[in-house]
Amino acid sequence: MEILLILMYILIGTIVGLIMGALPGLTVTMTVVLVVSLTFGWPMIDALAFIIGAFCGGVMGGSISAITINIPGTAAAVATVFDGYPLKKKGEADLALGIAMFVSLLGGVFGIIFLAILGPIIGKFALKFGDHEYFLMCLWGLTLVSTLSKGSMLKGLAAACFGLIIAFIGMDPITGLMRFTFGITALGGGINYIVAMIGLFGMKEVFVQLSRRKTFKIEGFKFRLGDLFPKLGVIKKTFKCFLWSAPIGAIIGLLPGAGGDIAALVSYGVTKQVIREPSRPFGEGAYEGVAAAEIANDAAVGGAITTLLTLGIPGDSVTAVMLGSFYLHGLLPGPTFMLTERHYFYMILLFLVISTIFAYFIGILGSNIMLRMLNLPKWFLIPFISMLCIVGSYALQNSIYDVFFMIIFGLLGYFMEKGGFPVSPIVLSLILGSMIETNFRKTLIIESSMGELLLSFFTRPISLIILVLIFLSYLLQYKYVRKPV
Amino acid sequence: MEYSKILDIFSILVLFIANILVFYNLYTFVTVDKIPVLTIESPLIFPFLVALTLLILLIAIVFTQIRFWKSFKIDKELHAEDMRDLRNTIFYFFLLLLYSYSLPKLHFKLSSFLFVLGTMFFFSRGELNGNILKKMLILAGFSFLLIYSIYFVFSGIFLVILP
Numbered sequence: 001m002e003i004l005l006i007l008m009y010i011l012i013g014t015i016v017g018l019i020m021g022a023l024p025g026l027t028v029t030m031t032v033v034l035v036v037s038l039t040f041g042w043p044m045i046d047a048l049a050f051i052i053g054a055f056c057g058g059v060m061g062g063s064i065s066a067i068t069i070n071i072p073g074t075a076a077a078v079a080t081v082f083d084g085y086p087l088k089k090k091g092e093a094d095l096a097l098g099i100a101m102f103v104s105l106l107g108g109v110f111g112i113i114f115l116a117i118l119g120p121i122i123g124k125f126a127l128k129f130g131d132h133e134y135f136l137m138c139l140w141g142l143t144l145v146s147t148l149s150k151g152s153m154l155k156g157l158a159a160a161c162f163g164l165i166i167a168f169i170g171m172d173p174i175t176g177l178m179r180f181t182f183g184i185t186a187l188g189g190g191i192n193y194i195v196a197m198i199g200l201f202g203m204k205e206v207f208v209q210l211s212r213r214k215t216f217k218i219e220g221f222k223f224r225l226g227d228l229f230p231k232l233g234v235i236k237k238t239f240k241c242f243l244w245s246a247p248i249g250a251i252i253g254l255l256p257g258a259g260g261d262i263a264a265l266v267s268y269g270v271t272k273q274v275i276r277e278p279s280r281p282f283g284e285g286a287y288e289g290v291a292a293a294e295i296a297n298d299a300a301v302g303g304a305i306t307t308l309l310t311l312g313i314p315g316d317s318v319t320a321v322m323l324g325s326f327y328l329h330g331l332l333p334g335p336t337f338m339l340t341e342r343h344y345f346y347m348i349l350l351f352l353v354i355s356t357i358f359a360y361f362i363g364i365l366g367s368n369i370m371l372r373m374l375n376l377p378k379w380f381l382i383p384f385i386s387m388l389c390i391v392g393s394y395a396l397q398n399s400i401y402d403v404f405f406m407i408i409f410g411l412l413g414y415f416m417e418k419g420g421f422p423v424s425p426i427v428l429s430l431i432l433g434s435m436i437e438t439n440f441r442k443t444l445i446i447e448s449s450m451g452e453l454l455l456s457f458f459t460r461p462i463s464l465i466i467l468v469l470i471f472l473s474y475l476l477q478y479k480y481v482r483k484p485v
Numbered sequence: 486m487e488y489s490k491i492l493d494i495f496s497i498l499v500l501f502i503a504n505i506l507v508f509y510n511l512y513t514f515v516t517v518d519k520i521p522v523l524t525i526e527s528p529l530i531f532p533f534l535v536a537l538t539l540l541i542l543l544i545a546i547v548f549t550q551i552r553f554w555k556s557f558k559i560d561k562e563l564h565a566e567d568m569r570d571l572r573n574t575i576f577y578f579f580l581l582l583l584y585s586y587s588l589p590k591l592h593f594k595l596s597s598f599l600f601v602l603g604t605m606f607f608f609s610r611g612e613l614n615g616n617i618l619k620k621m622l623i624l625a626g627f628s629f630l631l632i633y634s635i636y637f638v639f640s641g642i643f644l645v646i647l648p
Contacts, residue, residue, distance in 0.1 A: 041644065154546045161539035162500055165507055165532070172528040177520070179532065180510050203581075210577055211570035379608035380627065383601045386581065387635055394588075395645040403585045411578045412499065419493035437531045444525050 009046050010053040010351060014358040015366070017057025022065050022370045023381075028058035028076070029317045033201045034385075036194065036325040037392025044329040049351055051325050055318065056108065056355035059260065059301060060363050063100040063294060064370055067093055076260030076297035079268040083282065083289030090285050094227035099238055099287055100294045101363050102230050107295035108356035110246040111253065111302020115309075116349055118254070122310040123338025123345075131446065132456060134335070135439035136466040138432045141313035143473050144255070145320070146425040153474075155421045163426035166191055167433025174441060186401040193324050193430040195393050195402045196409050200423045201321065202389040203410025206382055208417075223371065228364045237279055238291035241271050249296030253303025259318065260297035260304075267296030298356070305352065309333045309345060314431075317424040324431050489567055490557060493550065500543055507536040580604065593647040594632060601628040 013035060020031035035054040039047035062077030067084035080100060087096035129137070146156035169180045170190025181187040230238075245267040252263035271282075271292035278286040304319045312334030314320035326333055331344060338345060363370075393406035413423045447453040457463045511529055514520045522529045584600040591599075605624045639645040 038639075152546070152549070154542055154549065158500055158539060158542040158546060161535050161542060162503060164535045165503055165539070168507075168532045168535075175528045177528045179514075179528065180507065182506075182510070207574050207577070210573050377609070379605045380631075382608055383604040383628075384631060386604070387597065387601065387631065390581075390585065391635060391639050391645070391647065394648065395639065398646055400585060400589055400648065403588070404582070407578065407581045407585060410581075411574070414574065415492045415499075416496045418487070418489040419496035420488055421496050440531055441528075444530070448525060450525075 006045065006049045007354070009049040010354050011358055011362075013050040013053025013055075014057035014355055014362055017054035017059075018061040018064075018359060018363055018366065019057075019370060019373055020054070021058035021061025023373060023376070027201070027205065028055065028062070029201045029321055030205050031055075031058040032318060032321045032325065033197050034388050034392060036321065036328065037198055037388070037395060039325075040328070040395050042329075044331065045347070047325070047329050048331075048348065051322070052348065052351040053355045053358065055322065056301070056352065057359045057362070059108075059298060060101065060104050060356075060359040061370065062297075063104065064097065064363070064367065067096045067100060067290075068371060076264055076300070077293075078261055079264040079293035079297075080290060082268065082293070083280075083284070083286045086283065086285035087287075087290065092285065094223050095230065095234065095287075096285075096290055097223065097367060098228040098230040098364075099234060099290050101228065101360055102235070103238060103242070103291045103295045104298040105356060105360040106242060107246055107249060107298035108301060108359075109353065110242075110295075111250050111299040111305075112349060112352050112356070113302070114250040114254075114299070115302040115306045115352075119306050119310055119345060119349075120338055122306065123335070126310055126335030127339060128462060129335045130460075131439045131442045132460055132463045133466060135436060135443055136457065136463055136470070137311055137313060138436040138439065140466055140470050140473070141311075142425065142428055142432065142436070143470050145314070145317075145428050146422070147473055152420060156425055159416070159421050159423065160425035160429045163429025164433050164436070166196065166426070167193075167430050168437075173434050173438050191405055191430070192396060192402060193427065194328060194396055195406050196430050197321055197324055197427050198389050198393045199406040199409025200413040200427055201317070202385065202392070203406060204413035204417065204423065206385050206389070207410060207414035209378060209382055209385075223367045225364065225367075228367060234287055238287050240275075241267075241288050241291045242295055244270055244274065245292045245295035246299045249299030250303040252296070253300030254307055255303075260300040263300035263303075264293040264297040267292045302352070305348070309337055309348065311335065312337070312435075314428060317427065320424060320428045320431060324427075327431070487563070487567070489571075490554060490559065491567075491571075493554075497543065497546060497550070500539065504536055504539050504543065507532060511536070577604075588648045594636065597632045597635075598628055601631055 016035060017028070017031055020034075021028055031054050032051060035051055039050055042050070059076055063080045063084065066077040066080040067088050084096045084100065087093065142160045143157075146160045147153045165180070167190075169187050170178070171188075172179055178188065248267045248270060249260070249263040252266060253259065268289060271288055275288050278288045280286045282289050304314075305322075307313050308319045308323055308326075310333075312323070312332075314323045323333060331337075331341065389406060389410070390403055393402045394400065396402055413426075416426075417423055443456070444450070444453050447456050457467055511522055511533055514529055515522060520529060521527055522533045524530070580600070580603070584596060587596040587599075590596075602621075602624055605628060606621070609620070609624065636647065640647050
């Protein structure tokens, strides 16, 4: 009975994820945030089943709008647009979506196998970590999310510092001193990161939708369900992409700071180089183009979850939100996770497999319904999402102050993003803030002076490796991805 | 998302204000509570280092952005659209605050119904045809359905106590 209930949670989560992922503008991150807000009082296993279902559904749902209206439902589906939409224009939308869903299933399963093999290995290695390494790992995660965010690296780092400052509000984790509350009682307990997440990802998106003039209308178009299962000939043509796209996706997903969008773009680029005679020229509806992007973005899920669970470092904004939701439900991903909570690791693996399979079949069966959902008018969507954000933030602690904070974070997130400041580093800093500070101060007390502390980072081998990785992240970002705004 | 110079300046100002508040609070801790900042056991050392880093970053950002702003040309049409968006955003922000403020007073169902109806009416301008009474009736029906669905899911299924 309990298993059936869990399967039902995964199923509902997947349906919610598919719908939200398909709607342009409603990102996977926002989907997961809203889903998390529903699960505050739930038992941990039920909540995880629901959240993982929504996550996998959201990733797969993004390809529906990418193919049918040329707008990726999620950032990870951005490369699917290149060949998916031209295929729709040629009257082969069913085939394009069929390929996208089928290879997503394969890519997703590859990512999960990757996680199953690599997770325990990384977990064993991570047991060698002490306070120094914990601190540096958190710092590396923050660095990567800040430097790899869109726009200027300086702004990404400033956003991370701002997030840390917000995390300092309330009681000091070691001495219990009240800091930065300015005598305001509502700030005494600090600002809950879930509230900030709902504001910065959910409510911010509402403000973005307010200024988006374009509405989508899909009339007189329907998928033929039978054609959504790709034919053997097409599978043969696209299967070779699996050889490189799946490992590329999983490995890029593994890197903190790089998510499904980067994996899909790299995989698409490599496929263009490798396949000399595609079914059609790339950009004009090549089956291989759709396959390369979709395999990689789904394989990246497994890679990202590996880093999240074994090192406690989220790869991108979605996994940052996942980390927050794991903390909320009492799971503590990080170096000791594989030692103390190994059974949860395998449970998450199982949930991922089931969610990916559910997402495939529901994606096909519900494709026409989701197509109709794309026609939902803005005057309905805006109050609907606003209500979900408000109720979700209130439900956390039954506090109206949380609702006020959430709305303020929403506006702040909107203003900052319009000004070129990424919001993901703020959320990640809020989640990791207490861990970074505690480990830094413990390390400082152990080493007894700032000079000794800095020296110890160079004398401990693992610390030195992480330090080099942090340095390389800055260097590579500065060299290759520098942007003016 | 389209870049906005005004909001870029605004964001930098917000970060500066946050930074000043941190330094002010640290100053009061040192002078009033006599808690030192730069000792290894101090609970203020890490916030101080972060605030200092943010200050340096903000100064660097201002310098790089000044160069960028000088070369940045404002499209008048786009600027007018931006201003309209900003007005809509701020209007909606205050509407949300008003709704949140009214939640404990009018309770969930009534305040949410008024909020959703008002929002739907505002954003459906030019989209729904027919006379205003008919339009209000349709929107009231949608609002009622939406509120009761959310109430049922949160309160009935997930047992969340709504205000």
